[in-house]
Amino acid sequence: MxxxxxxxxxxxxxxxxxxxxxxxxxxxxxxxxxxxxxxxxSHAIPKFHGQLSFRSGNAAVVDRGPGLAEMTATxxxxxxxxxxxxxxxxxxxxxxxxxxxSAGADTTGIGFAxxxxxxxxxxxxxxxxxxEAAFPEPEFERERRQKLEEVKLDRTQPGFLxxxxxxxxxxGDHPYAIVxxxxxxxxxxxxxxxxxxxxxxxxPENALLVMVGDFDTAAMLRSIENTFGNWSxxxxxxxxxxxxxxxxxxxxxxxxxxxxxxxxxxxxxxAITRKHADWIKIGLTNSLYGGAFNxxxxxxxxxxxxxxxxxxxxxxxxxxxxxxxxxxxxxxDVVAASLTEMFYEMDKLRSVPVPEAELADARNxxxxxxxxxxxxxxxxLSQLATVALNDLPDDYLETYRERVRALTPAxxxxxxxxxxxxxxxxxxxVGDRTQIEDQAKLFGDVEVYDAQGNRLSSSLTSDGLLKSAxxxxxx
Amino acid sequence: xxxxxxxxxxxxxxxxxxxVIVPDASAPVxxxxxxxxxxxxxxxxGRSGFAHLFEHMMFQGSANAAKxxxxxxxxxxxxxxNGSTHYDVTNYYEAMPSNALERVLWLEADRMRALKVDxxxxxxxxxxxxxEVRVNVMNQPYGGFPWLDLPxxxxxxxxxxxxxxGDFADLDAADLADVQAFFKTYYVPNNAVLLVLGDVxxxxxxxxxxxxxxxxxxxxxxxxxDPLEPxxxxxxxxxxxxxxxxLPAMAIGYTVPERRTTDWCAxxxxxxxxxxxxxxxxxxxLVLEKQxxxxxxxxxxxxxxxxxxxxxxxxxxxxxxYSAEKTLAAFDAVIHEIxxxxxxxDELDQLKVKWRSDxxxxxxxxxxxxxxxxxxxxxxxxxxxxxxxxxxxxxxxxFLAVKRExxxxxxxKYLRPANRAVVFRTPVKSHVKEAA
Numbered sequence: 001m002x003x004x005x006x007x008x009x010x011x012x013x014x015x016x017x018x019x020x021x022x023x024x025x026x027x028x029x030x031x032x033x034x035x036x037x038x039x040x041x042s043h044a045i046p047k048f049h050g051q052l053s054f055r056s057g058n059a060a061v062v063d064r065g066p067g068l069a070e071m072t073a074t075x076x077x078x079x080x081x082x083x084x085x086x087x088x089x090x091x092x093x094x095x096x097x098x099x100x101x102s103a104g105a106d107t108t109g110i111g112f113a114x115x116x117x118x119x120x121x122x123x124x125x126x127x128x129x130x131x132e133a134a135f136p137e138p139e140f141e142r143e144r145r146q147k148l149e150e151v152k153l154d155r156t157q158p159g160f161l162x163x164x165x166x167x168x169x170x171x172g173d174h175p176y177a178i179v180x181x182x183x184x185x186x187x188x189x190x191x192x193x194x195x196x197x198x199x200x201x202x203x204p205e206n207a208l209l210v211m212v213g214d215f216d217t218a219a220m221l222r223s224i225e226n227t228f229g230n231w232s233x234x235x236x237x238x239x240x241x242x243x244x245x246x247x248x249x250x251x252x253x254x255x256x257x258x259x260x261x262x263x264x265x266x267x268x269x270x271a272i273t274r275k276h277a278d279w280i281k282i283g284l285t286n287s288l289y290g291g292a293f294n295x296x297x298x299x300x301x302x303x304x305x306x307x308x309x310x311x312x313x314x315x316x317x318x319x320x321x322x323x324x325x326x327x328x329x330x331x332x333d334v335v336a337a338s339l340t341e342m343f344y345e346m347d348k349l350r351s352v353p354v355p356e357a358e359l360a361d362a363r364n365x366x367x368x369x370x371x372x373x374x375x376x377x378x379x380x381l382s383q384l385a386t387v388a389l390n391d392l393p394d395d396y397l398e399t400y401r402e403r404v405r406a407l408t409p410a411x412x413x414x415x416x417x418x419x420x421x422x423x424x425x426x427x428x429x430v431g432d433r434t435q436i437e438d439q440a441k442l443f444g445d446v447e448v449y450d451a452q453g454n455r456l457s458s459s460l461t462s463d464g465l466l467k468s469a470x471x472x473x474x475x
Numbered sequence: 476x477x478x479x480x481x482x483x484x485x486x487x488x489x490x491x492x493x494x495v496i497v498p499d500a501s502a503p504v505x506x507x508x509x510x511x512x513x514x515x516x517x518x519x520x521g522r523s524g525f526a527h528l529f530e531h532m533m534f535q536g537s538a539n540a541a542k543x544x545x546x547x548x549x550x551x552x553x554x555x556x557n558g559s560t561h562y563d564v565t566n567y568y569e570a571m572p573s574n575a576l577e578r579v580l581w582l583e584a585d586r587m588r589a590l591k592v593d594x595x596x597x598x599x600x601x602x603x604x605x606x607e608v609r610v611n612v613m614n615q616p617y618g619g620f621p622w623l624d625l626p627x628x629x630x631x632x633x634x635x636x637x638x639x640x641g642d643f644a645d646l647d648a649a650d651l652a653d654v655q656a657f658f659k660t661y662y663v664p665n666n667a668v669l670l671v672l673g674d675v676x677x678x679x680x681x682x683x684x685x686x687x688x689x690x691x692x693x694x695x696x697x698x699x700x701d702p703l704e705p706x707x708x709x710x711x712x713x714x715x716x717x718x719x720x721x722l723p724a725m726a727i728g729y730t731v732p733e734r735r736t737t738d739w740c741a742x743x744x745x746x747x748x749x750x751x752x753x754x755x756x757x758x759x760x761l762v763l764e765k766q767x768x769x770x771x772x773x774x775x776x777x778x779x780x781x782x783x784x785x786x787x788x789x790x791x792x793x794x795x796x797y798s799a800e801k802t803l804a805a806f807d808a809v810i811h812e813i814x815x816x817x818x819x820x821d822e823l824d825q826l827k828v829k830w831r832s833d834x835x836x837x838x839x840x841x842x843x844x845x846x847x848x849x850x851x852x853x854x855x856x857x858x859x860x861x862x863x864x865x866x867x868x869x870x871x872x873x874f875l876a877v878k879r880e881x882x883x884x885x886x887x888k889y890l891r892p893a894n895r896a897v898v899f900r901t902p903v904k905s906h907v908k909e910a911a
Contacts, residue, residue: 008690010539012548013577019503019674044501045839046479047832085763089754093825096832098752115832142766149722149769149794156616156719259718262609294543294550303543306602310610329610331602361551368553368572375502375673375846376839 034205048213059175067181069103078139158264203233263431268325336439349416484677491665496680505673510855513661524641537586570845573674621726628713629896663694702783710892728786741885817883
């Protein structure tokens with residue numbers, strides 16, 4: 001290519017005019033048996049992604065056994081009336097498909113992806129798992145033992161211990177307090193319970209099928225009707241639990257992990273559901289606080305002070321509640337310093353209006369990231385499913401960016417005051433007690449637990465110090 | 476069978492910078508990547524972890540964009556950014572609404588032209604990197620297992636065998652002179668490829684590359700040390716302590732044949748037979764049927780993304796009631812079965828369909844909210860290693876041509892003890908109860 005020396009450009013070029021988003025062809029319908037169906041075409045690769053969701057999860061059956069919906073989802077792929085476990089797994093591979101089944105607090109889902117040319121057999125298999133799972137006894141026993149090992153392993157992970165404790169503290173007696181079963185609870189699972197959950201949850205009236213990918217919508221609708229059309233079943237009875245109260249006053253919960261070479265901090269307070277009118281406001285406020293790389297918290301405790309690699313904040317929506325949290329894994333000697341900065345940035349957002357220029361940047365960030373999330377099959381799938389499962393308006397995605405752009409500094413100030421409840425934040429620190437308890441005490445009364453969840457005495461009895469040997473994290 | 480072809484423009488600027496443009500106007504977003512052909516494998520001896528530390532420094536400021544400006548300009552344009560250090564490449568990538576394309580190209584060109592960082596920046600990022608190592612390795616159960624544990628056991632050439640995340644003493648020893656020397660040696664346009672994928676036209680993409688990168692002077696072609704391994708004669712074993720987890724673990728790594736050979740394609744399908752999720756033989760045998768292990772999976776990590784010795788690795792967490800030797804014997808039984816009996820035509824067909832399907836997913840898949848990462852990564856590696864980005868359209872053929880006998884032959888030839896390393900990661904006495 002010809003050498004042409006242009007003048008060195010020493011300033012960032014301005015943004016050119018934005019191009020409009022062209023929304024993919026989208027169809028929403030309901031079969032006569034109540035199954036809600038959403039389809040969107042996306043032809044980037046000759047594949048498709050799908051998700052069959054049920055609007056019931058672990059929270060609905062917590063009284064029978066924490067994690068029972070998850071256990072049911074796990075076992076649902078281990079045998080049907082027609083196929084044994086090994087056959088299911090080989091048949092998936094035969095059609096080039098991936099499949100997962102799991103349950104969260106509010107929903108159960110069978111996720112799948114496969115080649116367009118082999119869509120029908122995959123739909124057939126998904127249908128079989130949804131209504132003809134056989135729950136063979138030996139498979140159940142094996143998955144239960146497997147689960148026991150998983151829950152033991154969880155208790156060695158600082159991130160798990162922090163979020164487990166925070167949820168307990170924030171939600172008390174509410175089912176949302178429990179993120180995973182204990183070993184004893186897993187040991188108590190009975191096969192008839194799993195079969196019962198399956199009968200109740202896995203029905204077309206309780207289900208939503210979303211598919212995104214390289215298919216013709218009319219033809220895919222016919223396949224769906226042929227496959228799922230003669231399925232039947234009622235919606236399970238709703239069970240709403242009494243609202244948990246936001247704990248008052250700052251308090252610190254220390255989970256002692258002797259020998260930890262770093263401390264996982266996680267603090268949180270109650271927030272709101274996705275249906276709440278303030279949802280978009282809290283999303284934008286969060287992205288300014290600690291939800292983006294150039295957010296105030298990341299610039300402060302990472303890029304300025306070097307306390308941590310992984311600071312972040314987030315707003316977590318559950319169906320009936322939500323919570324706000326901020327977290328970072330920090331050096332043991334800067335636990336107090338990090339908490340101080342976390343509260344400083346929170347209180348600053350509650351006290352001083354965000355400058356208009358910074359707000360404009362944050363609005364751009366949120367709308368840009370949103371546009372990108374629609375550009376892959378599974379990204380679009382996830383957005384469509386979120387709208388439907390949370391009963392948000394049909395034009396939610398189309399109007400999202402306008403609503404972000406309409407927000408003002410006054411909106412953000414009000415939002416931070418309302419939801420970044422710094423005076424009542426519950427603080428969890430997971431680390432070596434001998435190195436961090438004195439720092440933790442500065443932020444409130446300290447309750448100490450071991451990794452198994454047992455409460456320990458509040459005064460330090462042991463001074464035995466155990467000696468021990470990408471650019472940004474996206475977890 | 477559906478084929479899936481990617482249309483692209485491939486050019487080389489007069490300073491040696493390679494440019495790959497993949498137009499796709501289906502959404503008004505664009506992904507930009509700059510890949511440099513240097514990873515942690517060939518970082519300087521005595522400076523373990525330096526390639527990764529350096530990657531962090533590339534976000535600390537360049538001639539016309541001070542610290543924070545890179546991150547701020549991209550986030551405030553609605554974009555996301557990241558970088559990552561691999562064995563043989565280091566990448567910097569962004570995705571954003573397409574109206575910010577020129578801004579991002581300007582930023583990437585500015586830091587390719589001149590890095591501008593000081594001691595304070597280096598101290599800051601050294602601290603950040605240490606916390607990264609703690610959160611991913613030192614304070615995690617099975618942290619760094621086996622990607623950091625296997626290489627020192629498996630390999631003899633320092634390039635392949637050292638601690639890629641870095642010993643803290645080496646990180647502490649790194650100074651600004653090291654940073655500028657590394658930049659000057661490896662971060663030259665003739666050792667890099669620029670990729671633009673998405674809402675851009677082919678000719679417009681090449682013209683913009685010329686406009687922003689065209690006047691960056693070419694550098695001396697970087698010297699590359701030879702990463703070849705001396706021939707391995709017997710099985711190698713090592714032991715590592717597990718501080719937090721309570722299950723014994725092991726990893727078995729077999730060195731993979733040279734890339735883009737028939738054997739390599741056969742090895743990839745063999746990998747799929749052994750490790751393809753719940754249908755894979757390892758998981759099926761050790762977890763589902765014999766129930767010795769709680770986890771048994773693995774494979775050839777990032778098969779298109781390396782350019783030197785690498786391994787196919789199986790990672791096993793097993794129940795304490797089974798000894799390490801018993802568990803390894805069960806693993807060996809799976810290997811012997813495939814060596815002695817090969818695989819059926821039906822199984823081979825399944826493996827190929829799944830391989831093709833997974834390949835398409837790689838092409839379409841994003842990373843960290845950024846679309847088209849997978850395609851970008853393959854294009855970059857094929858350009859830097861083979862000078863042939865169009866391999867993305869043909870590489871699949873080799874895997875689909877593998878025959879049953881190739882699989883069995885590869886199993887016999889490569890899954891031998893003398894071609895493997897085994898690392899046992901054994902829990903220290905459980906301290907959970909002592910703490911109560």
